[in-house]
Amino acid sequence: MMRALILVAAAVLAGCATRPPSSVAEAPPKNIIVMISDGAGYAALRATRLWAGKPLAVEDPAFLHAPMAVTQLSTRNQPVPAPEGLAQDPELVFTPGRACDATPVPGETPALYGLNMRYPNGFQGYVWNRRTAPDSANTMSALMTGVRSYTNAINVDGTGAPLRTLAQAAAASGRAVGVVTTASISDATPAAGAGAHAPSRAMRAEIAAQMFGNGRAVVIAGAGNPDWTNDATPAARPTYAWIGRETWQALKAGLPVPPANVRWTLIEEAEPVRAMAAGAEPVPERLAVVAKAVEGTQQYRGGLGPSTDPPFATPLLAAQPALADMAVAALRRLEREPGGFFLVIEESNTDRASHANNLGRVIEARLAFEAAIERVVAHLGPRMAETLLVVTSDHDHLLTGPEGARVAFQPVEDRGAGVLPGHRWLGNGHSNLPVPLFVRGPGAKRLLAATDGGPVADGRAPVPPAACPVTGPVLDQAAVGRALLALVDAPRR
Incomplete structure (x- = not known):
C-alpha cells in the first residue's frame, strides 16, 4: 500500500510540474x-449576485476565469x-466523477465541532466532498x-519541513510585502500569505511573532487584538490567543520585535x-493595523450562529475598519517601493x-470583498497594466438550493434582489468542490x-451557477502556486 501511495505521489507531482506551453x-x-474570499465557492458568489441584483466585480470582462x-x-x-x-493520498484527488457523483445516499451526517445538528447525506458527491475537505491552512x-x-x-x-513561500520570493526579488485580513492576523x-512557517496553525502566538519579527512584511492588518472583544468593547482581561503577550507589548510600546528587531506603528482605530x-x-514605514476585535472584524458582532436573517440585519460596527480601507492603505505604503509589491488581501x-x-x-462579507476589489482596481488605475490580480477562494462550503437534499447540486434559488436566496446548507464544515x-x-x-x-483553460468560461457538473479544464491549486512563484522569480526587464 505504501509503495502504491508513493507511486501515486510521484505521478501527481510529475503532472503538476508540467511546464506552461510557450503560447x-x-x-x-x-x-x-x-x-x-475564504470559503466562498460558486454557490456563495451566486447568492451574493442574486441578492445584490447585479454582476459581481469579478465578472468584469477584464477578468479571465476557470475553476x-x-x-x-x-x-x-x-x-x-x-x-x-x-505521499499523496489518492482518495483525496479531485475528479469530477467523485465530486459530482449524484448517486443518492440515505441517512444523515452529524455536524462538526460538537454542534447538535444533523444534515442529510444526500448524494455520494456530498459525502465525498465532506470527507475529503481541506482546511484553510493547507489550501x-x-x-x-x-x-x-x-x-x-x-x-x-508533509514532513514538517519549511517551504519557500511567495512572500519570501517576493521580498528576495525587491518587492515589498503586505497582508490584510478581516480575521485575526x-x-x-x-x-x-505572510510567509510564516508552522507545523500547526494552532501555534498562533508563535506565528504572530514570526510575522511581526522576521522583517519581511511592511504592512500587516487585521484583528487579533488582545484588549478588545468582537463587539469593539474593552475586554475584561487581555486575551493573548492570537498575538502573544511579548509581541503585543512590543507593538504597543513601539519597541523592536525580534529577531529582525523591526519597529511598527500600531493603529487600532478605524478612522486613521x-x-x-x-x-x-x-502611511508609516511599517504599518500594523490591529482592529478592536479579537477574533475577526464585523462577523462576530452580536454573536454568530445559524440564521435566515437578511444581510445587515445587525448593524455594522463603525469602530472596525473596512477591508477596502485596509487594502488601499496597504497599497499606499507598498507602492512606494520601486521594485513593486506582493499583497495578500x-x-x-x-x-x-x-x-x-x-x-x-x-453575503455581507462577500459584498465587502467586492468593494475591496473595486477599490483596489480604481486606486491602481493605469498601474493595473503592470499588476497581476488574482481573486479566488481557498476552499468551498456545501451550499445548495432549497431542495439540495434531493436535487443534486441544485443552485441557490433566485427570489429577487434584496431577498435572501432560497438555499440549504448540507454541512457546517468545508467541501472539496x-x-x-x-x-x-x-x-x-x-x-x-x-x-x-491536463488541458489548458482559455479563461473565457462563464461563471457557472454551481460547482457541479464540471465541464472543461480544472486548475490545480498547488500548480497555480508554482506558476505564481515562477512569475515572481522571472527576470524583469
Whole structure:
C-alpha cells in the first residue's frame, strides 16, 4: 500500500510540474495581489449576485476565469517522516466523477465541532466532498508554496519541513510585502500569505511573532487584538490567543520585535485607516493595523450562529475598519517601493458565516470583498497594466438550493434582489468542490495553464451557477502556486 501511495505521489507531482506551453509566455508582473474570499465557492458568489441584483466585480470582462481544485496531500493534522509524509493520498484527488457523483445516499451526517445538528447525506458527491475537505491552512499554503500538505500545515510539507513561500520570493526579488485580513492576523490564511512557517496553525502566538519579527512584511492588518472583544468593547482581561503577550507589548510600546528587531506603528482605530486610504494621512514605514476585535472584524458582532436573517440585519460596527480601507492603505505604503509589491488581501468572514450556516452574513462579507476589489482596481488605475490580480477562494462550503437534499447540486434559488436566496446548507464544515479563480493582468495566462497536466483553460468560461457538473479544464491549486512563484522569480526587464 505504501509503495502504491508513493507511486501515486510521484505521478501527481510529475503532472503538476508540467511546464506552461510557450503560447502563454508573458512578461512577468511588477506587482502581484492575491485576494481570498475564504470559503466562498460558486454557490456563495451566486447568492451574493442574486441578492445584490447585479454582476459581481469579478465578472468584469477584464477578468479571465476557470475553476480550481483544492486537493490536499493528506487529512492528517500533523507531519510524519518521509516517505509516508510526502505521499499523496489518492482518495483525496479531485475528479469530477467523485465530486459530482449524484448517486443518492440515505441517512444523515452529524455536524462538526460538537454542534447538535444533523444534515442529510444526500448524494455520494456530498459525502465525498465532506470527507475529503481541506482546511484553510493547507489550501492557502498550497497557493503560497506550490506544494500540497496536510490539514493545519502552514507553509511546511508533509514532513514538517519549511517551504519557500511567495512572500519570501517576493521580498528576495525587491518587492515589498503586505497582508490584510478581516480575521485575526495569525489565522491560517494571513499566516500562510505572510510567509510564516508552522507545523500547526494552532501555534498562533508563535506565528504572530514570526510575522511581526522576521522583517519581511511592511504592512500587516487585521484583528487579533488582545484588549478588545468582537463587539469593539474593552475586554475584561487581555486575551493573548492570537498575538502573544511579548509581541503585543512590543507593538504597543513601539519597541523592536525580534529577531529582525523591526519597529511598527500600531493603529487600532478605524478612522486613521480611513484617512490613510483616502490619502489624507501618511502611511508609516511599517504599518500594523490591529482592529478592536479579537477574533475577526464585523462577523462576530452580536454573536454568530445559524440564521435566515437578511444581510445587515445587525448593524455594522463603525469602530472596525473596512477591508477596502485596509487594502488601499496597504497599497499606499507598498507602492512606494520601486521594485513593486506582493499583497495578500483576505475576507475571512465568508468562511466564518458559512460554518455558522448564516447566508446573510456570507453575503455581507462577500459584498465587502467586492468593494475591496473595486477599490483596489480604481486606486491602481493605469498601474493595473503592470499588476497581476488574482481573486479566488481557498476552499468551498456545501451550499445548495432549497431542495439540495434531493436535487443534486441544485443552485441557490433566485427570489429577487434584496431577498435572501432560497438555499440549504448540507454541512457546517468545508467541501472539496472546486472554487472559482479569476485573474487579470500580466501573467494571467500562465496561471490558466496550471491544470495539473491536463488541458489548458482559455479563461473565457462563464461563471457557472454551481460547482457541479464540471465541464472543461480544472486548475490545480498547488500548480497555480508554482506558476505564481515562477512569475515572481522571472527576470524583469
